[in-house]
Amino acid sequence: MQNQNDTVKDDAELAASISAMxxxxxxxxxxxxxxxxxxxxxxxxxxxxxxxxxxxxxxxQAGSPILLExxxxxxxxxxxxxxTRGDGNCFFRSFMFSYLEHVLESQDGAEVDRIKVNxxxxxxxxxxxxxxxxxxxxxFALFLEQLDDILQGSEESISYDELVNRSRDQSxxxxxxxxxxxxxxxEIRTRAEFFEPFITGLSNTTVDxxxxxxxxxxxxxxxxxxxxxLSDALGVAIRVVYLDRSSCGDTGGxxxxxxxxxxxxxxxxxxxxEASAAPFITLLYRPGHYDILYPKVLDDxxx
Amino acid sequence: xxxxxLKVVRLILYLSWRDRLLCANSDMQQSRARLFKEYKExxxxxxxxxxxxxxxDDTNIFKWTALIKGPSETPYEGGVFQLAFxxxxxxxxxxxxxxxxxxxxxxxxxxxxxxxxxxxxxxxWSPAWTLQSVCRAIIALMAHPExxxxxxxxxxNLLRSGDVRGFNSMARMYTRLAAMPKKG
Numbered sequence: 001m002q003n004q005n006d007t008v009k010d011d012a013e014l015a016a017s018i019s020a021m022x023x024x025x026x027x028x029x030x031x032x033x034x035x036x037x038x039x040x041x042x043x044x045x046x047x048x049x050x051x052x053x054x055x056x057x058x059x060x061q062a063g064s065p066i067l068l069e070x071x072x073x074x075x076x077x078x079x080x081x082x083x084t085r086g087d088g089n090c091f092f093r094s095f096m097f098s099y100l101e102h103v104l105e106s107q108d109g110a111e112v113d114r115i116k117v118n119x120x121x122x123x124x125x126x127x128x129x130x131x132x133x134x135x136x137x138x139x140f141a142l143f144l145e146q147l148d149d150i151l152q153g154s155e156e157s158i159s160y161d162e163l164v165n166r167s168r169d170q171s172x173x174x175x176x177x178x179x180x181x182x183x184x185x186x187e188i189r190t191r192a193e194f195f196e197p198f199i200t201g202l203s204n205t206t207v208d209x210x211x212x213x214x215x216x217x218x219x220x221x222x223x224x225x226x227x228x229x230l231s232d233a234l235g236v237a238i239r240v241v242y243l244d245r246s247s248c249g250d251t252g253g254x255x256x257x258x259x260x261x262x263x264x265x266x267x268x269x270x271x272x273x274e275a276s277a278a279p280f281i282t283l284l285y286r287p288g289h290y291d292i293l294y295p296k297v298l299d300d301x302x303x
Numbered sequence: 304x305x306x307x308x309l310k311v312v313r314l315i316l317y318l319s320w321r322d323r324l325l326c327a328n329s330d331m332q333q334s335r336a337r338l339f340k341e342y343k344e345x346x347x348x349x350x351x352x353x354x355x356x357x358x359x360d361d362t363n364i365f366k367w368t369a370l371i372k373g374p375s376e377t378p379y380e381g382g383v384f385q386l387a388f389x390x391x392x393x394x395x396x397x398x399x400x401x402x403x404x405x406x407x408x409x410x411x412x413x414x415x416x417x418x419x420x421x422x423x424x425x426x427x428w429s430p431a432w433t434l435q436s437v438c439r440a441i442i443a444l445m446a447h448p449e450x451x452x453x454x455x456x457x458x459x460n461l462l463r464s465g466d467v468r469g470f471n472s473m474a475r476m477y478t479r480l481a482a483m484p485k486k487g
Contacts (some may be wrong), residue, residue: 134340135395135431138333171329174396178430185431213422216429218396 047097047167048083050294056081066245069254074241074284074293077256081284082292088219091226091283091290092177097167098281098292099236104150104163106280112147118235119144125186125233139179142172178218184226185211187233198225221288224261231261237279241293243286334394338364341433348435355438365390368404369438373482374446378474379407382482386441387417388434398428401437406481408474410448410459419444420454 053075060067082097084090103112119140126136146166149158158166166172188195192207199210202225214220231238241258260279282293342364345357353372360366367388373379385404391397401424403417411420421444423432432440453459461470 131431132344132433134337134344135433138337139430170393171333174393175333178396181429182431212429213427216431217427218429219426 044083044085045168046085046087046093046170046173047164049164050080050082053078053081064245066247066254067243070243070256073254073256074243077296078282078293079296080294082294084291086289088221089174089177091222092180092230093167093173094283094290094292095180095230095238095281096173096176097163098283100146100150100163100167101160102280103147104158104160107152109151112151115234115236116144116147118233119183122183122186122233125190126182129186129189131182131186136179136182139175139182142175143179146172146176174218180230181216181218183233184229185215187229188215188225191229191232195225195229222290227261232263235263236281237262239279239282240285240290241282243284330392334390334392335364337395337430338390341435344433345435352435352439354442355435357434357438365392365394367399367434369434371438371442373478374442377446378471379409379445379478379482382478383484384445384482386438388437390434395430395432398424398432399434399437400424401441406477407445408455408458408477409445410450410453410455410462411444413454414458418454420449420452 053071056074057068057071060071082094084093084097102108123136123140127133150163151157188199188207188211196207199205199207202223203210203214205213210225215226227238227240230236238261239258240261241256243256246257247254262279278295282295284291284293338359342359345359349356354374355372356370358368358370360368367390369386369388371384371386373382373384383405384407387402387404389400391400401419403412403419405417406414407417408414412418413420419441421440423429423437423440448458448462450459450462458470458473461467461473
């Protein structure tokens, strides 16, 4: 049963799945071989601790001067970074933690009520698309449960430490990631006309095929299509800060690009106001990976 | 119907008994709750999908077998093929392991082990699939073999070299030998 790749001791989930299969005489290829990426990823928790940005520059000590320059700029705008595991789910995982942490800290009951309305819309969307209820309802229920637990005052309300623990617990964390994947796929499919050009430009497949192979399966990486869809579906704005080697200096100096994904359909005035403020979720994108960033003072970031 | 109801009661009793024994493992609770929903769904769908007969093991909800009918206008037509499902604890985050118990000559099925090469059972799996829809996908695979990613090279080579007649007669022969009830 054990495959050639013996460096998987750390990967508890995999070990569990293999042991679950023991006693069965399956062909050698039935047990999925862990890829190198999974081995590496297993050494990092799903969601790490807050770290100062100096830990980021330490990574690039011998690296490109442009990156070091950009990290210096980031250092002036952000206090901390929180790393997530590079297992292909990092965008969804970063979004999950960042969103839940925001609700926990702000205790914004109105925001919870607002997103719950959108979650119910997503549920209807999936039903209309022909998804069987029981295939997604457990994932929806677990996310809604977290929202309720995070608002203080109820009996089950949880602490910050508990939120971190849950985010590192596969049976919670992966379920919420999967909830976001369902929501994202539902949004892309119902607005197929809108997303189609992006999808065919990216991977030359149909919208349905894209959702089946690149959105719904765990571990499939996200890009701007996923981010746009999730942001639109839940009505949550997301700022993505790009740390790459591009030097975008028309004026000569190095600057750090960012892009705000602002949900469509923010029509009424109050929402427009909110949309014009900086999104409360900020993610750091390095080619192939997303982590969470913490701005220094919320108001200053816009300037 | 009464018979099915009794089985449900038995399952509930069995599950609550197991809950008490293994209440710590949340992976297992989640997967069991999901499998139980699939079990009820299968009872409901029996009539709607006569080509698939999916049965849960009496004492272990993580073990299932299925009988599927070979699709018409294929060399598998008229055959009934048995599949074995082993469901891992992290299900439905991870796919079930499925293999043919009935011998079948097909490019994407290992001739000896019955292992199936199908993307949704590997990297394209998602919890949107169910045991029932996996059966449907396997029936679709029987009708549309992917000769370019063969587990059974002999079978794949016949198709790749364009020898459809050769492939059909081999597949037909094994369907007759292994997947059809012996007459008289």
